[in-house]
Amino acid sequence: MAAMHSKNMQRGSLAKSVSCNASVFPCVTNKMYRTIPSPPLTAGSSFSASPLRIHRISKFATLEQRSSSVIVKASVGKPWKPKDCRLVLEDGSVWTGHSFGAKGTEIGEVVFNTSLTGYEEIMTDPSYKGQFVAFTCPHIGNVGINFEDGESAKCHLGAIIVRDLSLTVSNYRSRVTLDEYCKKENVIGIAGIDTRSLTKALRDTGCLVGVITTDSSKSVDELVKMAKGWTIVGKDLLSVVSCEEPYEWRTGTHAEWEFAPHAVNLASTMPPFHVVAYDFGIKYNILRRLASYGCRITVVPATYPAAEVLKMNPDGVFFSNGPGDPSAAPYAVENAKEILGKKPVFGICMGHQILGQAFGGKTFKLKFGHHGGNHPIRYNPTGRVEISAQNHNFAVDPATLPSGVEVTHVNLNDGTCAGMFYKEKKAMTIQYHPESSPGPHDADICFEQFMDMMKAERTPIPVS
Template sequence: MPQFDRTEPALDLPLPPGATGALVLADGTVLWGKGIGAAGMSVGEVVFNTSMTGYQEVLTDPSYAGQVITFTFPHIGNVGTNAEDIETVTPAARGLIVRADVTDPANWRAARHLDAWLKSYGMVGLAGIDTRALTRRIRDKGAPNGVLVHAPDGRFDLRAAWAEASAWPGLEGMDLAKDVTCTQQFSWDEAEWTLGVGYGRQAEPRFHVVAVDFGAKRNILRCLASAGCKVTVLPATATAEDVLRLSPDGVFLSNGPGDPAATGEYAVPMIKGVLDSGKPLFGICLGHQMLGLALGAKTYKMDTGHRGANHPVKDLATGKVEITSQNHGFVVDEATLPAHVEVTHRSLFDKSVEGIRVKDKPVFSVQYHPEASPGPQDSHYLFHRFVEMMEGTK
């Protein structure tokens, strides 16, 4: 993780005219702007997302727990918000940073202004920042810790904000899955959304999938349902016995936030038990990373991570390139993969591991998000690949 000088910086700064918000980084940098959303302070790791659409899905993705999201696309908020385009009921992101002021919504599906939506969830935001400059800083120096401040009265305690940013431990070593997982078992049958119809229902499932929720996005569950699955969702702390007593045809490991090594302390033993059972197993994002740990590999934290809906990934088996949706700051260390595990997908940005499979078992995982939401649907075939594995072992 980036290291910052903990010496107190000079923070007796004049208040720019009209400033009601600021981003205070752990190195003492202060970026002024206009506060949006809820008033107050919020600390987190400052990251950037390059998606050109789907800001509501991004803000409600549980994998953003502990993070402040800088949107590189300038038109955030222009289509408002609605009750359908959410990936979890309670957003876990720490806040957002945008370039332009949030405009009134101009979309037929809009039910609420983004600013009002942010206030309803107590989420702090900041507008008017040079997001290009901030993104370059993150790209070149790594994702810093920072505090968002929204003070409508113009009163800022920059020293308190800097102290909080400096003291925050960062995501490395942090288990956040427990904060965003479900608290009890439940069933899911909602299928994907279609224009003019809304969300469908899976009434005639052919397979039973147990999904372990480390911070699952709703659209993952919808994709499983649309592929013909009855889905039973279990909390992140479920054991192998909890999973297998439900007699699933397959097991799914969801996305989620935080350090996979920290979450893996309780999840890896569960995954090893499922591997021993021979059940088909499919993991996404954090689930992919923890599958790697269960197989004997290691993970490490990236400088900036991958966050956006436009990341090219190559399928090494077919040679095809998929444009993918991604959100992760940790990655599986390829050099530590055992001989019976092979890399199936690779990032064309930095050559990092984007997918693995076990050679002698119906087990595979990908680092990116085939369910999209937001993003392209190039990778939906992976859900059908999982179904084919279940067909082959049933």
């Protein structure tokens, strides 16, 4: 009964409302005022500011008089930014959106990244050279850019694709907006794209080459032809993003951000290890983590001869992450072969793939790669599961590895090889990012394992 009474009350209210609307004039007591604000000012619109306009309407006016009395100033332009940018994929699909950052035309492989945070770190990761990154997180740009969280000195990806570009920046560390940063780095951005639909398309068909352009004169057929004529397969991008000369690195993780105090304690109990790091596109946070664990690092170019590395007599050699096709860098594989067995070595991502080839294995291209901060990895010796940050499009085929190589880590999403240990050659590798930035810190223990390998090989210092 109470429910029926409630519904009847609602019906009565609705009937009264309809009745009032049907004969509006009796509902107006004396005078009715209608306030019409000026249209909002937006980028690209041609609205001019004007004060509020208040129109007094007599209660005796006819409906026609009332309609004609509401005067709204017509705008010359639209109150929203027009879709002035296109993403055209090699399969012929076209995605239109709003441009930000630089203008022009770029070509690259389109991948999606599932990380919820860390777009600045992703954009400055050299491993994204030759690629466009579509962020599955819908809201990008809200914390701006701060110049401290970057993983290299510049932005390396070809373009960024977002659902919603934040109109405001809310972070005390921010120095410029994402739009301003992209303009400075000459990177094209496209917003307003249905990134969920785009991600589903990439998952179904695999990574696709795309062209992003703000040039309206280019036809779709022309852009599709450009996309079909380019591929990342066979591209050696290591030498493109690598340093040109060797340099030293000493800076560890800042105390404010240190998440593994035991690393600092470990470093204080022994002389520093000297590590030579091959720069295939090395991230700053890898160098910081090595330094935090007590290493002094000499970073060398991707093409640096192995003989020169061995002359330095380091405690260990590190092979870094990097972009492109690992099979397109035979010089890196040959250098790794010369070093294997002579010094402890550790490889991450591209370094994992280079060492896999040096072991005697082969690499293959994944359907849509692994890009994100939530990939589960099982460490086979103990069964421990780590949540990892990943960014790669190629993998090592375990069936091609020699019998002495142990597959220590497996990606639980697709069963691919995510880590190896070759005891005879004093080598360990992982196919993900233990340094995170962005991402979880579960795998930071890999740096400690590398320290243990170098410690075991270090010549004991005689006690006087």
